[in-house]
Amino acid sequence: MVLSLNARIAAAAGVLLLAAPIWLPLAPFMLVWWRRDMRRGRAAGLRVLAAHQARAIAAQAEATMPRAPEGGWRVVAENVDRYLAQVHSPRRWRTSALLTLLEFAPCLALTRRLSRLDVAPRRHFLDRHLTTTKGFRGIPSLTRQLVRMGYYADAGIAASLGFRTMRERRNAALASLHAAATARRAVG
16 A cells, blocks of 8 residues: 555654654643744744754755765755745645654664764665655655755756756757857858
8 A cells, every 4th residue: 555645644643643642741842942943043044944954954965965065065955945935835844844854763763863963874874764765764755855956956066067057058059049040141
């Protein structure tokens, strides 16, 4: 049986409901922590992401991408934040939940959270637990797409790979067409 992302999130919510006697007394403390972390994100210039979510994105990028962008790994999180601020979706809460899950997923394996792990154990954890797209482990692995998007959105990284935007490609094609037409007129 294959579950959709919404069904998986609903199943995870069901598990959280069953565990309510454990986390419900801690809910006021978690709410205070969440608000404080959101304020830290705003103070750092983030519009959508909380501070722990930005750290998780930067940590995953550092562990999985070949080289750091010019401004450091934080640039990847800023690119993702800029993208999320432009997207007005009623499902944006899922992305927030996935990024929070990404940060705290290692805690389920009884280790420190993702941004607090050293690079080698972080890479090992990501390779071992979050490379699949099947089952509940597939949920946090969906953040890889966001991290890659934020990484390759950096102008320095894109330029080093020879990436050109659609506008640049179109302008180059139009320039070559214009040059070809000019050359034909000069010959004929």
